[in-house]
């Protein structure tokens with residue numbers, strides 16, 4: 001196993017770890033958004049999707065533990081790389097391009113840590129029902145419930161009807177947008193895509209993908225806040 005830790009500790013190994021874990025987390029964020037968009041299709045759609053996930057039992061737990069491991073590896077590697085960069089370059093950059101790259105990676109660290117705060121709050125809110133327990137406690141009829149009477153649709157709608165919650169969720173999407181944007185661009189760099197023709201295309205594609213994901217999440221929060229999605233009567 002030492003070759004694996006040696007690889008992880010190397011500069012290229014750290015970059016590869018960031019790229020692989022980043023792509024997996026990106027896949028999760030896309031899948032999560034696609035599932036959550038079922039909110040727009042009504043209580044039956046999102047609750048039966050949540051039930052389908054929940055019915056996977058041990059498999060769901062394997063996926064959750066895998067997700068946590070990937071998330072932790074992404075964060076720990078980011079902190080290690082950022083420390084190594086600081087140690088390697090205690091004096092300021094002379095070239096503006098290198099300085100910009102350094103600022104982008106520093107902003108990645110801060111946006112990433114802000115996202116960590118968001119995810120912790122989000123889990124306390126929707127997965128553990130600690131914050132706003134009254135939303136988590138909403139019950140549906142057995143025919144439409146996700147599991148044990150749990151009503152995901154009613155929980156999300158009741159939450160985003162609270163302006164401060166909906167606006168906070170929407171505001172965090174700007175951080176998610178910036179993080180995904182830089183993440184996708186540095187992923188392309190790690191793959192070694194450096195070409196006068198492809199680099200502008202990759203930049204545009206990164207903006208499009210990051211905006212679609214952050215925009216999709218904003219759409220969910222605001223469509224409830226603006227009354228376009230309502231709870232069951």
Ligand code: HEM
Nearest residue numbers: 029032036064119122126127152156169176217218220221
């Ligand atoms: C408007 C946007 C969002 C909505 C409506 C939403 C909704 C939900 C709900 C209802 C759950 C609970 C699922 C369950 O316990 O079975 C959940 C879990 C989760 N969400 Fe979100 N989410 C949103 C955005 C995000 C974003 C942007 C991220 C990550 C950056 C994220 C990460 C997670 C994670 C890691 C879990 C735990 C998954 C699990 O328990 O298996 N969510 N979300």
